Amino acid sequence: MKLAFAGVGAGYTDVPAVRDVDVSVAEGEFVALVGPNGSGKSTLLKTVYRALKPSAGQVVLGDDDLWRAPRRDVARAVAVLGQDQPGGFDFTVREAVALGRYPHHGPFARLGPADAKIVDEALERCGCGHLADRSLATLSGGERQRVLFARALAQRPRLLVLDEPTNHLDPRHQIAVLELATSLGVTVLAALHSLDLAAQYADTVLVLDAGRIHRSGPPRDVFEPQVLREVFGVGGTLVDDPVTGAARLLLRPL
Amino acid sequence: MTVRVAARDRPPLLRRVPLPALGVVLAAALVLSMTVAIGIGPVSVPVGDVVDALTRHLGGSGAAGRYDFIVWELRVPRVLQGAFVGAGLAVAGLLTQAMTGNPLGDPYVLGLSSGAAVGAVLVLTTAGSAVLGLLTVPAAAFLGALAAAAVVFALARAGTRTPPARLVMTGIALAQLLSGVVSFLLLTTRNSNAQQQVLFWLLGSLAGTQWALGTVGAVAIGLLIVAAAAVSSRLNLLVLGDDGAAALGLNSSRLRLVLLVLVTLLTGTAVAVAGSIGFLGLVVPNLTRLLVGADHRRAVPVGALLGALILVWADTAARVVLAPTETPIGILTAVFGVPVFLLVLRRSATGTAGLS
Numbered sequence: 001m002k003l004a005f006a007g008v009g010a011g012y013t014d015v016p017a018v019r020d021v022d023v024s025v026a027e028g029e030f031v032a033l034v035g036p037n038g039s040g041k042s043t044l045l046k047t048v049y050r051a052l053k054p055s056a057g058q059v060v061l062g063d064d065d066l067w068r069a070p071r072r073d074v075a076r077a078v079a080v081l082g083q084d085q086p087g088g089f090d091f092t093v094r095e096a097v098a099l100g101r102y103p104h105h106g107p108f109a110r111l112g113p114a115d116a117k118i119v120d121e122a123l124e125r126c127g128c129g130h131l132a133d134r135s136l137a138t139l140s141g142g143e144r145q146r147v148l149f150a151r152a153l154a155q156r157p158r159l160l161v162l163d164e165p166t167n168h169l170d171p172r173h174q175i176a177v178l179e180l181a182t183s184l185g186v187t188v189l190a191a192l193h194s195l196d197l198a199a200q201y202a203d204t205v206l207v208l209d210a211g212r213i214h215r216s217g218p219p220r221d222v223f224e225p226q227v228l229r230e231v232f233g234v235g236g237t238l239v240d241d242p243v244t245g246a247a248r249l250l251l252r253p254l
Numbered sequence: 255m256t257v258r259v260a261a262r263d264r265p266p267l268l269r270r271v272p273l274p275a276l277g278v279v280l281a282a283a284l285v286l287s288m289t290v291a292i293g294i295g296p297v298s299v300p301v302g303d304v305v306d307a308l309t310r311h312l313g314g315s316g317a318a319g320r321y322d323f324i325v326w327e328l329r330v331p332r333v334l335q336g337a338f339v340g341a342g343l344a345v346a347g348l349l350t351q352a353m354t355g356n357p358l359g360d361p362y363v364l365g366l367s368s369g370a371a372v373g374a375v376l377v378l379t380t381a382g383s384a385v386l387g388l389l390t391v392p393a394a395a396f397l398g399a400l401a402a403a404a405v406v407f408a409l410a411r412a413g414t415r416t417p418p419a420r421l422v423m424t425g426i427a428l429a430q431l432l433s434g435v436v437s438f439l440l441l442t443t444r445n446s447n448a449q450q451q452v453l454f455w456l457l458g459s460l461a462g463t464q465w466a467l468g469t470v471g472a473v474a475i476g477l478l479i480v481a482a483a484a485v486s487s488r489l490n491l492l493v494l495g496d497d498g499a500a501a502l503g504l505n506s507s508r509l510r511l512v513l514l515v516l517v518t519l520l521t522g523t524a525v526a527v528a529g530s531i532g533f534l535g536l537v538v539p540n541l542t543r544l545l546v547g548a549d550h551r552r553a554v555p556v557g558a559l560l561g562a563l564i565l566v567w568a569d570t571a572a573r574v575v576l577a578p579t580e581t582p583i584g585i586l587t588a589v590f591g592v593p594v595f596l597l598v599l600r601r602s603a604t605g606t607a608g609l610s
Contacts (some may be wrong), residue, residue, distance in 0.1 A: 050500045051497040051500040092546070095547070102490075102503070107485075108484075
């Protein structure tokens with residue numbers, strides 16, 4: 001599903017944490033949002049899953065203003081894997097993943113067999129089928145992250161928002177999450193700390209610096225030495241992965 | 255080293271039992287308990303006579319039996335009131351814990367009971383029950399709870415949001431202030447009869463429940479529990495935090511406001527008719543989740559029935575432990591509640607009842 005930011009500004013105080021964001025994301029595109037800590041990545045993402053209303057501009061999902069559309073319609077189209085989510089009470093893994101079906105059936109209907117199947121599929125795809133009856137509170141950080149990803153999948157979104165999805169994950173699961181995200185065939189908007197992962201997986205990279213889009217384009221155009229130095233304060237070289245051929249980024253001190 | 259997490263990861267005992275089956279069994283246990291409890295007290299009434307008196311009244315034939323007054327005028331309203339107050343406090347606790355995302359939440363943490371106490375004590379130590387007769391103290395307590403909730407909500411608000419942690423901190427602070435006020439009023443009053451009444455009220459009691467007030471309380475609490483059941487599936491989302499809930503299409507600020515209103519009305523009503531009975535609002539929700547899991551669509555109805563059962567029996571104990579003197583229920587719920595609560599804490603998967 002396509003997404004556009006038109007002059008978006010947002011923040012928690014009178015001084016917006018992001019401003020003047022004008023970006024279009026095409027259907028099926030994988031867009032990586034990168035930037036130093038505090039550059040406004042999470043703030044911008046929150047305007048997409050209706051956690052923070054923009055103070056200026058519009059977020060357009062498909063053809064509709066996302067903040068004027070009914071909440072539930074938005075929740076049926078957009079799923080999010082957030083940065084840090086409270087463990088909450090002792091939900092089982094399956095119960096937690098089933099919450100992803102909420103926007104589709106509403107507060108009063110019961111989950112049907114079709115929902116149960118979607119939940120099981122989501123669990124399998126995220127490699128946590130064996131955890132289904134465990135209590136969420138007993139999982140490791142990495143396991144929990146995969147369960148929350150399964151919940152996002154159970155939502156059957158057409159736009160997947162990922163906020164630092166690889167936090168808490170070991171290398172194998174970092175790669176697994178991003179492989180899974182790209183294999184879904186849906187539009188992905190992901191805030192990533194690892195510039196190398198952004199270079200490998202993104203069709204388009206948005207560089208956010210102090211709340212503004214500093215640069216945007218394909219990874220090979222964006223990750224220039226000048227951008228790395230000015231925005232991130234590091235040196236770096238783009239290389240081709242000898243095996244996959246994907247763009248890889250080697251970082252070093254300036 | 256082996257990780258012992260898996261060993262402690264015991265699923266809730268009754269998680270796989272379908273809700274209708276649980277409901278039928280608990281409701282049957284409640285009806286049975288109430289019937290038996292009606293017969294227990296300083297004057298014991300055989301179960302046969304209880305059933306006889308009940309069928310006479312419910313059947314409309316007015317002929318009075320031997321125990322008619324004790325059963326119909328003293329025990330029945332009291333036991334019914336106990337069931338509704340217990341259910342109401344348990345549901346209020348479940349809502350508070352979901353609203354604050356904290357299994358240690360208790361409707362009293364929001365300062366509601368302290369507000370009610372100030373209202374009731376003000377009336378008891380000054381005006382007496384002159385103004386509205388029997389309804390004076392309950393009305394004052396209810397208004398006190400309402401006022402406390404309004405103050406807590408107004409002070410905890412930050413911009414357009416009401417962060418749950420601020421709600422709890424503000425509630426605790428206000429509760430401390432108000433309990434100081436209550437102590438001051440108690441110390442300065444010269445009316446020793448009032449002091450006695452206040453103490454009894456502060457620890458909670460169902461003694462002297464009459465049909466008029468009992469009916470009002472029961473209807474109000476019943477309706478509020480139905481309302482709570484209607485929002486129960488949304489409570490599950492709230493546990494994900496505000497952002498997580500927003501991503502699933504829930505306006506958590508609005509829901510929290512609805513919950514605060516429900517909790518205030520439930521607690522205000524319960525405290526108005528029975529004093530501030532402690533611990534039920536904290537213990538029963540934890541016990542319920544331990545038994546049936548955290549899905550609020552199950553926890554709300556099951557918690558209501560469990561709360562009712564527990565208070566009916568605690569009140570029965572209150573009648574007989576020091577008979578013919580009444581024991582304040584607060585003492586019995588604490589004596590029962592603390593061990594159960596510690597057990598829950600020991601058994602829970604993380605050892606912190608989900609509080610991380």
